[in-house]
Amino acid sequence: MQPIAATNDFVVKFANVNGSGSASANELFARCVLRMGVPVASRNIFPSNIQGLPTWYEVRVSGEGWLGRRGGVDLMVAMNPQTWNKDIAEIERGGYLLYDSTKPLTTQKLRDDVTLLGVPLTRLSGALDVSRPRDRQLLQNVIYLGALSALLGFEAEVVEGLIGEEFKGKDKLIKLNKQAVELGHDYVEQNLAGVCKLKVARADMVGDRIFIGGNDAAGLGAVYGGATVCAWYPITPSTSLAEAFTAHCRKHRVDPVTKQNKFAIVQAEDEIAAIGMVIGANWNGARAFTATSGPGISLMQEFFGLAYYAEVPAVIFDIQRGGPSTGMPTRTQQSDLLLAAYASHGDTKHILLFPKDPKESFEFAAEAFDLAERLQTPIFVMMDLDIGMNDWLCEPLVWDDSRHYDRGKVMTAAELDAGKPFARYLDVDGDAIPWRTLPGGHPTKGVFFTRGSSHDAYARYSEEGKDYTEVMQRLLRKLDTAKTIIPQPMRRAAKAATRWGAIHFGSTSVAMDEALASLEAQGLHLDTLRIRAFPFADAVLDFIGAHEQVFVVEQNRDAQMLKLIVNECGVDPARLISILHYDGAPVTARFITAAIAERMSLTRKEAAE
Amino acid sequence: MTYIAKPKFQHPGLAKNAVGFTRRDYEGRISTLCAGCGHDSISAALIEACYELAIEPHRVAKLSGIGCSSKTPDYFLGQSHGFNAVHGRMPSVLTGANLANRELIYLGVSGDGDSASIGLGQFAHCVRRGVNMVYICENNGVYGLTKGQFSATADKGSRSKTAVNSDSPIDLVSLALLLGATFVARSFSGDKPQLVPLLKAAIAHKGSAILDVISPCVQFNNNPDSTKSYDFVREHNDAVNRIDFIVPRSEIKVDYAPGTVETVTQHDGSQIKLAKLHADYDPHDRAKAMAYLQEHHAKGEVVTGLLYIENEAQDLHAHLNTVATPLNALGEKDLCPGAKALEAANEEYR
Numbered sequence: 001m002q003p004i005a006a007t008n009d010f011v012v013k014f015a016n017v018n019g020s021g022s023a024s025a026n027e028l029f030a031r032c033v034l035r036m037g038v039p040v041a042s043r044n045i046f047p048s049n050i051q052g053l054p055t056w057y058e059v060r061v062s063g064e065g066w067l068g069r070r071g072g073v074d075l076m077v078a079m080n081p082q083t084w085n086k087d088i089a090e091i092e093r094g095g096y097l098l099y100d101s102t103k104p105l106t107t108q109k110l111r112d113d114v115t116l117l118g119v120p121l122t123r124l125s126g127a128l129d130v131s132r133p134r135d136r137q138l139l140q141n142v143i144y145l146g147a148l149s150a151l152l153g154f155e156a157e158v159v160e161g162l163i164g165e166e167f168k169g170k171d172k173l174i175k176l177n178k179q180a181v182e183l184g185h186d187y188v189e190q191n192l193a194g195v196c197k198l199k200v201a202r203a204d205m206v207g208d209r210i211f212i213g214g215n216d217a218a219g220l221g222a223v224y225g226g227a228t229v230c231a232w233y234p235i236t237p238s239t240s241l242a243e244a245f246t247a248h249c250r251k252h253r254v255d256p257v258t259k260q261n262k263f264a265i266v267q268a269e270d271e272i273a274a275i276g277m278v279i280g281a282n283w284n285g286a287r288a289f290t291a292t293s294g295p296g297i298s299l300m301q302e303f304f305g306l307a308y309y310a311e312v313p314a315v316i317f318d319i320q321r322g323g324p325s326t327g328m329p330t331r332t333q334q335s336d337l338l339l340a341a342y343a344s345h346g347d348t349k350h351i352l353l354f355p356k357d358p359k360e361s362f363e364f365a366a367e368a369f370d371l372a373e374r375l376q377t378p379i380f381v382m383m384d385l386d387i388g389m390n391d392w393l394c395e396p397l398v399w400d401d402s403r404h405y406d407r408g409k410v411m412t413a414a415e416l417d418a419g420k421p422f423a424r425y426l427d428v429d430g431d432a433i434p435w436r437t438l439p440g441g442h443p444t445k446g447v448f449f450t451r452g453s454s455h456d457a458y459a460r461y462s463e464e465g466k467d468y469t470e471v472m473q474r475l476l477r478k479l480d481t482a483k484t485i486i487p488q489p490m491r492r493a494a495k496a497a498t499r500w501g502a503i504h505f506g507s508t509s510v511a512m513d514e515a516l517a518s519l520e521a522q523g524l525h526l527d528t529l530r531i532r533a534f535p536f537a538d539a540v541l542d543f544i545g546a547h548e549q550v551f552v553v554e555q556n557r558d559a560q561m562l563k564l565i566v567n568e569c570g571v572d573p574a575r576l577i578s579i580l581h582y583d584g585a586p587v588t589a590r591f592i593t594a595a596i597a598e599r600m601s602l603t604r605k606e607a608a609e
Numbered sequence: 610m611t612y613i614a615k616p617k618f619q620h621p622g623l624a625k626n627a628v629g630f631t632r633r634d635y636e637g638r639i640s641t642l643c644a645g646c647g648h649d650s651i652s653a654a655l656i657e658a659c660y661e662l663a664i665e666p667h668r669v670a671k672l673s674g675i676g677c678s679s680k681t682p683d684y685f686l687g688q689s690h691g692f693n694a695v696h697g698r699m700p701s702v703l704t705g706a707n708l709a710n711r712e713l714i715y716l717g718v719s720g721d722g723d724s725a726s727i728g729l730g731q732f733a734h735c736v737r738r739g740v741n742m743v744y745i746c747e748n749n750g751v752y753g754l755t756k757g758q759f760s761a762t763a764d765k766g767s768r769s770k771t772a773v774n775s776d777s778p779i780d781l782v783s784l785a786l787l788l789g790a791t792f793v794a795r796s797f798s799g800d801k802p803q804l805v806p807l808l809k810a811a812i813a814h815k816g817s818a819i820l821d822v823i824s825p826c827v828q829f830n831n832n833p834d835s836t837k838s839y840d841f842v843r844e845h846n847d848a849v850n851r852i853d854f855i856v857p858r859s860e861i862k863v864d865y866a867p868g869t870v871e872t873v874t875q876h877d878g879s880q881i882k883l884a885k886l887h888a889d890y891d892p893h894d895r896a897k898a899m900a901y902l903q904e905h906h907a908k909g910e911v912v913t914g915l916l917y918i919e920n921e922a923q924d925l926h927a928h929l930n931t932v933a934t935p936l937n938a939l940g941e942k943d944l945c946p947g948a949k950a951l952e953a954a955n956e957e958y959r
Contacts, residue, residue: 034959210958220954226944228936229708231701252946260932262943264708266925269734273701276694276731280705283692284670284713285937288705302695396955399948405941438937439670439690439706440713447667449683451693461683 001113004094005197008038008063008205010074012148012198015087016141017080019051025141026057027391028162029148033061034211034393035158037203041067041510043390043586048236048329054083063203067357067393068511071588075117075198077144088114096196098144098151117192119147124183128176139180146184151196156185210396214387215291217358217397218317219244221365222289223252226405227315229288230265231277233296236329237385238319241291242267271296275303275314282313283450285410285438287369289315294323294336297343304378305344306452308475311425311434313372313379313408316340317365320384322584331584332385334506335556340380341534341564347472351482352380352534356509359394360532361387364487373408375482376436384555386507386586409435416445424448424459425471432477479535487532489539492516494525500600501547502579503540505531505561507586508553514589515596524600526551534564541569544576549603551596553579555587615639627663635659635666637687641680647798647824647839648678648747652685654801655716655745658808659686662856669714670706674699674728677754678720678747678824686716697728700735700744704925707740710935711926714812715742722752725761725779732781736788736817741924743811743818746781747798749826750837757829768834780906782916785819786899791922792818793898795913797842798825802851806881807915809854813879816922823911836911847910849890849901853882873918883915892917 004010012029016022023044030042041060047053060070075096078087091097093113099105101118110116121140130136149159159181167173219241222230232242246265253262268274274290281288292300297318307314320336322328340352353368355361361383368379409429411422416437422445425434434457437446448459456467494500494516504512509530516526529543544550544565552562559578566573579595581587615638623631635656640649659669666688673679675696682691694702703717717735724732724746735744750763759767759774762781767774785793792814796804804822811818823842825831831838836845856879869888873881883892891897898917905912932939 208955208959210955212958224945224951226941228939228944229705231705252950253944255932258932259930261930262932262936262939264926264929264931264936266704266708266738266929268701269730272698273704273731273734276698276701277705277708279694280672280692280702280707281709281936282705283702284706284709286709288709303698306695397951399945399951401948405945437690438710440667440710443665443667444688447688447690449691449693452695453693 001094003096003115003197004074004092006074007199007201008061008203010061010198011070011072012059012061012075012077013073013087013090014057014077015080015083016055016057017082018047018049018053018055020079020141021138022055022079022141023057024166025145026059028166029145030059030391031162031211032149032154032158033059033200034206035162036154036200037206038063038200039065039067039205039393041069041393043069043386045585046330054080061200063205065205066510066514066589068514069586069588071590075196077148079144096198098147100140115195117147117151117196119144119184119187119192124187125180127183128180130176139176142177142180143184146181147188148184149181150185150188151192152198152200154200155202206393208396209393211391211393212358213240213389213391214355214358214361214383215241215319215389216244217362218365218381218383218388220248220397221362222369223248224362224399225287225366225369227287227289227369228263229277229281229286230263230290231268231274231281231288232290233268233271233274233292235271235293235296237321237389238291238293238296238317240389241317241319271299272303275300275316278314278316279303279307279312282372287315287373289317289369291317291319293319293321294339295326297336297339301344304350305346305348307378308344308348308350309346310450310452311376311436312450313376315368315372315379315381317381317383319388320382328584330385332507332586333555333582333584334382334384334508335560335582336382337556337560337564340382349479349535350378350380351375351486352382353487354382354505354532355387356506356530357387357394358392359397362397367487370406371482371486374406374485375433375478376408377478382506384507409433411435411437411446413442416442422446423457425455425474426457427474427477431481432474433481483535483537486537488537489532489543490530491539491543492528492530494527495520496525498525498527499548500526501543501550502526502528502553502596503531503543503550503561503565504528504553508555511587511589511592512553515592518589518593519596522597524597526596531561536565536568540565541571544569544571548575549577550575551577551579551599553587553592555581557582626660628665630660630663630666632656632660634688635686637682637684640684642677643828645827646677647749647826648681649684650798650801651745651747651804651822651824652681654804654808655685657801657805658812661805662809662812664714664812668712669716671716671718672699672703672706673718674720674723676720676723676752678718679723681747682716682718697723697726698731699723700728700731700740703742704735704738704740707742707925709937711741711931712935715740717742717744719744719746721746721748721750721760721762725781729761729779733784733788736785736790736819738925739789739791739816739923739928741815741817741926743808743820745820745822747824748781748821748837749824749830750835751826751830753826753829764836767836768832769829770832780902781819782821783899783902786895786902786917790819790917791816791919793917794819794915795821795823795911797823797846797911797913799839799843800846800913803848803913806852806854810852810875810879810881810915813854813875813877814918814922815876816919816924842911845910847905847912849885849887849912849914849916850892851884851886852915855880855882873920875920876922881915881918886914
């Protein structure tokens with residue numbers, strides 16, 4: 001069996017025990033590759049647990065810049081005896097296994113088509129001068145980083161530089177970590193030189209791109225978007241968004257003189273209270289949001305109906321995870337679409353945004369506050385665990401200083417004094433968006449009563465059918481206005497004319513890009529449309545109309561996006577073909593390519609017969 | 610319930626308060642509640658309190674949940690913004706509104722179903738946080754709109770036309786004390802002289818002010834076997850004190866026998882003259898207040914008055930260290946760090 005030889009194109013997977021301090025060493029590994037100028041796609045696969053259960057970190061090194069999961073493992077760093085057999089089975093034929101060789105391998109099963117890279121991590125760590133035994137264990141992670149740096153050919157300055165940055169100001173830690181790196185590095189130089197044919201070669205493929213997680217980026221986007229109130233309840237995988245917002249606020253929003261905060265963050269008693277606070281704050285003119293996941297969206301339903309019907313702005317980040325029920329809290333899915341699109345009892349329809357990566361999460365986060373205030377309705381930013389909790393390589397974040405917040409139709413005291421008529425729910429501009437006033441805004445004019453019970457155009461309680469239907473119909477028309485200002489779908493034409501199309505959205509896009517390239521190499525051409533918001537722009541119907549068959553690629557069991565399209569666009573379902581991936585791991589290019597190629601070839605064959 | 614539209618005409622000779630408003634300016638729409646409903650008396654007391662305090666109506670935000678009591682914000686302060694939210698969730702909406710603009714006065718109006726059953730969690734947590742508000746529970750022990758089911762504040766053994774309540778009651782006043790409320794009072798809708806000064810003191814209080822107001826339901830819970838009826842409360846009312854609320858720099862008119870009066874000065878300089886009706890009752894001792902309530906409830910008495918007050922209370926904004934300017938008044942310059950800061954932020958992710 002020939003060992004796999006590859007430069008800048010392979011997958012390394014780390015199998016660890018959670019709580020063992022592996023995360024920072026593994027992340028350092030990914031950043032070393034980036035500093036070598038080679039793109040990486042990294043993903044954490046972790047349990048819903050604090051300590052002791054298996055956790056994995058997968059790093060795809062891709063000189064070509066593919067950022068989706070590839071599938072398969074070329075080099076396994078097996079540090080967890082619990083998952084040893086499964087981890088070894090996952091290695092590609094001709095792959096490599098890095099393990100702690102302090103004790104000889106006796107009982108474990110091994111494969112003869114895998115190259116062994118034994119490094120005595122435990123024994124080597126004995127040379128480190130540490131006070132606590134736990135530190136020695138933590139540093140074993142750094143020793144394997146050192147070993148990998150030698151096996152794969154990292155530049156020494158890259159590793160040293162990153163350690164210096166990581167432990168800036170803590171000289172003792174810098175020294176210890178550098179020593180640990182050297183132990184691993186030197187062991188490989190002396191004992192395993194030339195064994196590994198996987199290499200990272202200096203390239204210039206990263207440019208000025210950044211390596212950032214979607215929750216972090218969205219939290220920063222909320223700061224840029226002018227959010228001042230955040231009410232939230234801890235739930236994986238959304239917690240780090242609220243925490244990121246907190247950190248960014250502490251950095252950017254503390255008054256330098258008074259040291260007082262230009263923000264208010266409340267950890268609520270549950271998701272219901274969180275969305276209640278968001279609605280109260282928005283009603284009172286502050287930009288407010290919550291971050292949650294599917295179970296939270298389920299709990300908030302009644303309030304979504306209130307905000308929709310009473311027309312109160314709100315921004316909700318839904319970091320989707322595997323459902324239903326508690327489901328898979330630490331795995332990814334796109335399975336809240338129907339829940340969010342029609343949230344609450346009665347006739348409702350909500351605006352959903354689908355960012356494809358952390359950069360778009362930043363942009364959509366900021367934009368969501370403009371949209372919420374302009375349209376006076378909840379805006380759902382539909383992220384997922386894959387975007388939210390993994391660091392992605394993406395273009396740098398940008399902000400245009402000439403951009404201004406769109407605070408929507410808020411009638412000011414000056415306008416009221418000038419005699420501008422005010423009726424809270426009257427469509428005076430023909431865009432179905434009425435004017436609102438803020439509490440305390442004017443001593444005698446513009447007061448109204450907000451309620452979730454039926455009301456007329458003047459915000460008066462009414463049980464008249466005519467009053468009720470008038471408001472309900474205007475709410476529908478308001479969504480027509482929404483369609484024209486929410487992010488539009490992005491269409492990409494195939495290199496050759498084709499009757500095939502594919503629709504995708506959100507985190508699927510990175511795998512989709514790669515799948516399209518593979519399909520093209522096989523002579524299979526598809527036009528694609530990346531949906532970025534709901535309700536659907538007319539371009540979605542146009543795209544489907546322009547193709548005989550359209551694949552809809554999504555990460556849920558029930559083809560929720562396809563159903564939304566059929567439901568909202570009146571499309572013949574026979575025109576649409578579902579490609580579904582929902583095992584909790586991010587969809588891979590290999591999976592999409594195989595599924596689409598199979599279907600397209602089948603159709604070709606049928607046509608030939 | 611009346612069907613007559615309320616005339617907007619006001620007699621030109623009506624007295625005006627310090628900010629130029631008459632009592633009529635603090636009224637709302639005509640109530641649609643049953644004739645004799647205790648809730649209407651509470652609305653009237655609120656109108657009186659706001660008029661006497663010379664509050665500009667637009668500086669008040671009225672929030673409520675769902676139920677008979679939650680309908681009342683439509684019936685007072687017609688020139689204030691109101692928000693009739695969802696059942697049991699007024700506290701969270703009020704908390705959010707308060708975070709957005711710390712300068713307004715927040716009146717949270719709720720009932721016993723809204724606060725003690727579906728909304729018990731939110732009641733507890735907004736009290737814990739010290740949200741600066743006046744939280745009024747119009748407590749009648751029954752669900753009126755759904756025609757007379759017991760609520761969680763109904764005493765054990767209370768009888769309705771068709772049932773006997775066998776569940777233990779939730780006492781919102783005891784709960785508020787336990788959860789750290791800094792102003793706790795109980796009153797009776799039929800005792801306006803007691804209720805109005807309590808409301809005024811609560812409005813001046815900077816923190817969570819909880820008022821449990823027994824407010825009989827004439828339709829479903831005013832029968833002889835109810836502990837929330839007019840007759841029962843009148844007969845068993847154990848008022849621990851009487852208060853007079855004095856705005857800063859105003860003349861003190863009331864005379865009290867020496868040794869029976871204590872002056873409590875609040876944050877804004879306003880004073881509460883507290884006439885003790887029970888020499889041993891100390892409204893500054895949380896633990897003793899709780900014990901007193903337990904003992905007297907066991908005796909079948911309804912303890913009313915200013916039950917607890919913390920003079921130097923702190924509210925949620927103090928805990929969160931928010932700026933003095935209301936958050937909803939901050940502009941782009943305050944909120945958006947700008948392009949340059951973002952370039953620097955990018956650097957941290959390379």
